[in-house]
Structures are given as structure tokens and as C-alpha cells.
Amino acid sequence: MNPNQQILFDVPGPRAQRRIRIATVLGALAILGGIAWAVHQFASHGELAAERWQPFTTWPIWRYLLDALWATLLAAAATAVLSGALGLLLALGRLSAHRPLRWLAGAYVEVFRTVPALLLVYITLFALPKYGLNFPLFWKLVVPLVVSNAAAFAEIFRAGIKALDRGQTEAGLAIGLRRGQVMRLVVLPQALLRLTPSLVSQLVGLLKDTSLGFVVSYTELLYSGQVLASYTHLLIQTFLVVALIYLVVNASLSKLARVLQARNGRLTTRGRSAAREPAATPLTPGSTAR
Amino acid sequence: MDALTGHLGEFGHGLVTTVHMTVVTTIGALLLGVIVATLRICPVPLLRGVGTVYVEVLQNLPLLALLVLFVFALPTIGITFPLFTSAAIVISAYEGAYLAEAIRAGINTVGVGQAEAARAIGLTFSQSLRYVILPQGLRAVIQPMGTICIALLMNTSLAAAVGVVELTQAANNVNLVEAQPIAVFTGAGLAYMLLALLISRITGALERRFAIVR
Numbered sequence: 001m002n003p004n005q006q007i008l009f010d011v012p013g014p015r016a017q018r019r020i021r022i023a024t025v026l027g028a029l030a031i032l033g034g035i036a037w038a039v040h041q042f043a044s045h046g047e048l049a050a051e052r053w054q055p056f057t058t059w060p061i062w063r064y065l066l067d068a069l070w071a072t073l074l075a076a077a078a079t080a081v082l083s084g085a086l087g088l089l090l091a092l093g094r095l096s097a098h099r100p101l102r103w104l105a106g107a108y109v110e111v112f113r114t115v116p117a118l119l120l121v122y123i124t125l126f127a128l129p130k131y132g133l134n135f136p137l138f139w140k141l142v143v144p145l146v147v148s149n150a151a152a153f154a155e156i157f158r159a160g161i162k163a164l165d166r167g168q169t170e171a172g173l174a175i176g177l178r179r180g181q182v183m184r185l186v187v188l189p190q191a192l193l194r195l196t197p198s199l200v201s202q203l204v205g206l207l208k209d210t211s212l213g214f215v216v217s218y219t220e221l222l223y224s225g226q227v228l229a230s231y232t233h234l235l236i237q238t239f240l241v242v243a244l245i246y247l248v249v250n251a252s253l254s255k256l257a258r259v260l261q262a263r264n265g266r267l268t269t270r271g272r273s274a275a276r277e278p279a280a281t282p283l284t285p286g287s288t289a290r
Numbered sequence: 291m292d293a294l295t296g297h298l299g300e301f302g303h304g305l306v307t308t309v310h311m312t313v314v315t316t317i318g319a320l321l322l323g324v325i326v327a328t329l330r331i332c333p334v335p336l337l338r339g340v341g342t343v344y345v346e347v348l349q350n351l352p353l354l355a356l357l358v359l360f361v362f363a364l365p366t367i368g369i370t371f372p373l374f375t376s377a378a379i380v381i382s383a384y385e386g387a388y389l390a391e392a393i394r395a396g397i398n399t400v401g402v403g404q405a406e407a408a409r410a411i412g413l414t415f416s417q418s419l420r421y422v423i424l425p426q427g428l429r430a431v432i433q434p435m436g437t438i439c440i441a442l443l444m445n446t447s448l449a450a451a452v453g454v455v456e457l458t459q460a461a462n463n464v465n466l467v468e469a470q471p472i473a474v475f476t477g478a479g480l481a482y483m484l485l486a487l488l489i490s491r492i493t494g495a496l497e498r499r500f501a502i503v504r
Contacts, residue, residue, distance in 0.1 A: 008405050008423070009333045009415040016333070023334040031340070041367040114440065114486035115479045116447035119458050126462065127471030204350065211352035215451050222355050229363075236363040243355055250350035 042236075052234055056241055061228070068224030069245055075141055075220055076207040083146040083206070084199070087153025092183065094158055105154070112151040120144035121212050141218045145209050152202060160195040161187055194264060200257035204250050211246075221245060294477045297464045304460025305481055311378060311446045311456060312485070316439055318382030323389025324424070330394055333415055341390070348387035354448050356380050361452040377449035385442045392438060396431035397423055429500045436493025440486045447482075457481055 012020055042048040055061050093105030112120075121144045124135065135143060164187055172182035213220035219227070225242035229235045294301065329341030348356075360380045361373065371379065400423050408418035450459035461478035465471050 008331060008409075008418065010409060012333060020334050024336045027334065027336045027340065038367075041369060045367045047367050111479070111483065114444065114483045116444040116458060116482060118447040118450060119461070119475065119478055119482070122458065122462050122465075123471065123475050126465055127475055130469070130471055208350075208352035211354040212451075214354055214358065222352065222358065225355075226358070235366045236359075239355070239359045239363040243351055243359060246352055246355055247347060247350050251346060254346070254350060 047236055053237055055232060055234065056237060064224065064228065065221070065241065065245065068219060068221045069249070071218070071224070072207065072210050072213070072220040073249075075138065075145075075210045075213065075218065076203070078138075078142050079145045079149060079206050079210070080203055082142070083149035084153050086146065086150035088157050090150060090154035091157035091161060094154065095161060097179070109151045109154045112148050113155070115148070117144060117148045117209055117212060118215065120147055121215055125216065137216065137218045141210065141213045141216045141220070145206065145212070149202070149206050149209065152205070153199075156195060156198050156202060157191070160191040160198070163194070164191050197257045197261040197264060200253060200260060204253045204257070207250060207253070208246070294473055297468070300460050300464055301457075301477065301481075304455060304457040304478075307374075307455065307460075308443070308446055308457040308481075309485070311374070311381070311449065311454070312439075312443050314378050315381040315385060315442060315446065318378065319385035319389050319438075319442065320435075322382060322386030323393050326386060326390035327393035327397065328419060330390065331397065345387045345390055348384055349391075351384075353381065353384045353445055354451055356384060357448060357452045373452070373454055377446075377452065377454050381442065381445055381449070385438060385445065388438050388441070389435060392431050392434045393427065395434070396427035396429075398427075399430040400426045426502065429502050432493055432497045432501060436490055436497075439489050439493070443485055443489060444482065 010016070039048070046052070090105045090109055093101045094109065096102055096105075121141070124133075124140050124144050128134070168186050168190065169182055172186040173179075177185065210220050211222040214222045214226060217223055221242055225238050229238040232238065326341050326344050329337045330345070332338060332341075357377060357380050361376050364370070404422055404426065405418060408422040413421065446456060447458040449456055450462070455463070457478055461474050465474040468474065
């Protein structure tokens, strides 16, 4: 067991070990009961029959689903690149010395941080065409996602830039760099390195947002699942498989974020650990800020 | 403007549904969040595993995929709830995972000495959690929990995609009748912004009232 965890409770003695065993057995029984009930529900409605799952072992179905996953990744990549760039500009705008620029960027972030992405999707679907802005299907999904994710990215960038030691900026100015140069050569490289885990976490959120393609009828994973389900009438099987694909992709990305976080922790403490006061021992292991 | 004033009833109904959904799911998500955060730090390894799996699964699935699965697919194996209830259950479960992580982060901010002191005076795990750790841990993360509540408010709009007529869907319906997209969608956007502002005001007030200055 992780040593940190023993702060909340003692090394279990005989009685505590007995209670842990009882709780384990009860918990296992509850889980098994839940699984048994689920299997019963599947079986009693004939959804467990082999021929209702067999299609998901065939290549055409998987090729269809992998094509859909590719469309999801494509939309996510386009959204990530565009909203990342826009977010960085907004963050710089919010931190700029010009008041109108600060105000504009601030207003953008405040507005689009609190307006649901679905409302923006509805606007691109039903409002913009009326004014002659009829995007292709792909951009009908990507544009609203870029608009709303840019606000999220702006907040991440701003937090990262502000969290950097003021001394870095002051030192840059002291050696005669201009403000733009300080930002580009000194502040941003350091801030971006530290932000990588948060940016990767935001990627997970963004990839999940592409499921709004369901509303746009852009053939990403969820909408393709819907099409497949209405074609094969294998509703629960299809959506479970689709959920599983999302889970595998996103869990890998989340894992990457955690690995980067751990590596960053090592990078930023290296060579400075002597000057640093010892960090407080966390009560639970492996927690990530979110 | 006529498009807004002429359909105040529909807008009002959508707004009430959104607020109702937000309040119900916030309560559900808070309860789930505390339970899952507790599971993740409890002495029983199996239950810790359950908590971890819960958070990993719910945080890595799109909410819309969960809603579609729950609303359209579960009835085929005989599990059916009213539409509003289904949406509320799914959104609570989803946001519960995020609140659990926030609460766990809060528990991490509680000084080690507090936990050691609680054990030293003989409190059991659940007692020290209830009387010492959670009251301090929860107070430390009021602000992050408020941020999650605003995300929850925005996510209630996804219920529209499975057929709940809340604010977003009401706006869309009114627009289909009136064809006045600018007025209608700006109105809905403003309503969301006001609700978000209200939530951040409430969390601000709670923070001033309860947060411990260290």
C-alpha cells in the first residue's frame, strides 16, 4: 500500500483487517449482483444472443467505426489547432498593455465561457445560414467548438503565463528586451512547457465535445453509431462499442496528461529542490488538479 | 424583440426546466462526488478501485454519448425512466466524477497534522473523515466546485439533444417559428450568462462565509 495513505487510517490491526475483509466481500457481492442483474436484463430481452454481437467481430463494421473515429480525430485536431491559436491570442490580449484589447479579449472569454457549445452549434446550424454563412458540414461542427474552446484555452494560457515568476519578465526587460520579445523568448516557452498537462487534459474535453456531431449529423463516432444502430437495429451493442472506443482513446490521452504532469514535476523541481521548502505530503496519492 | 416577448411562455418554461435540471443534478452530483471521493481514499482496496474506475470511465466518455446510451439504448434491455429523470441521472453521474476529483483535491489540502491529530484522539476512519477532514477539505474547494457547477449548467443543454425541452431547445423551437435567430439566441445566451453569474455569486458568498484563511 502507498505510504501516504496510512495518514488517514492506521496500519490495519486484526480487527480492522477483519472489517476490511468483510467490506471487500460485501463490495464484491454488490458488484457481482449488479453484473448479474445487468446480464439478466440483457438476456431476458434477447440482447445477449450471439448473432446480436457477432457483427462487431467483422471487419466491415470495424472499418466503418474506425472511419468514424478518424473523422472524430480530424474534427478534434482542427478544433485543437484553431482554438489553441485563438486562445493564445486571447490570453495575450487579456494581458496586453492596451486597454481596449484587454477589454475585448476579456469580454470574449467571459461570454463564451458561459454559453453552452450546443447553443453555438444551433446558431451555426439555424442562424448563420440565414445571413449567407452556410459552412460545409465539417466546419458546422468545428467552428462552434473553436469559438467555445478558445475561451477555455485562453483561461489556461492566461493562468500559466500569470503563474510564471515575475522575476522572469523583469530580468528580460532588464537586459533590454522589448515586451513582445520577453513574451516570445522568455515567458511563453516556460509557460507552455508547464501547461502541457493542462493542454492535453483540455484535448480530452475537446474530443468529447466533437460528439456534438450527433446534432450536426457530421459522421463522427457518435453520429456514425446512431446511423449504424438504426441500420442494424443493434442499439445497445453499437452504443456500448462506441462508448468503449471513446473510453480507450480518451483514457490514453488522460494517461499521457498524467505522465507529462509527473515529468514536469521532475523538470521544474530539478536543481531547485535545495531552495524549495519541502512540499506538503498529500493525503492521497496521484491526485491531479482539474 | 417581438420574437422574445411574444414567446415569453416558451422561454420561461425552458428556463425553469434548465434551472430545475441544474439544481437537481447539482445536488445529485454533490452527493455522488462526496461518496466517490470517500471511496477513493477508504481503507478497503476493492472500494478504492471502484472509485478510481468510476472517475476514469465517467470523465473519459462524452456526456452526449452517455445520454444517448441511457435514453435510447437502455430501453432495449428494459430499463426505462422518464426523459427528465434519465437526463438528470446521467448528468449527475457525469458531473459527480468531476466533483469527486475536486473534493479529493480539497482533501489533499488538509494538513497532515489534522489527520494525525484525528487518529491520535481515537477517531475511526469515517469519524475523522466526517468531523475533521471533509469539513476542511470541502471548504478549500468551494471555488473549483462552483466552476464545475457552471460547467454543469452548460452541460444541461445537452439534454436538448435527446429531447428535453430546456432553454437551448426552447430557443431553437422559437427560432424555427419566428425565424429571428439573432434576438432569440442572444436572449438564450444572456439567460445562460446570468445563471452562470448567479452561480458564481453564490459560490463567492459561500466562499466568504465558509472558507478558512490559512
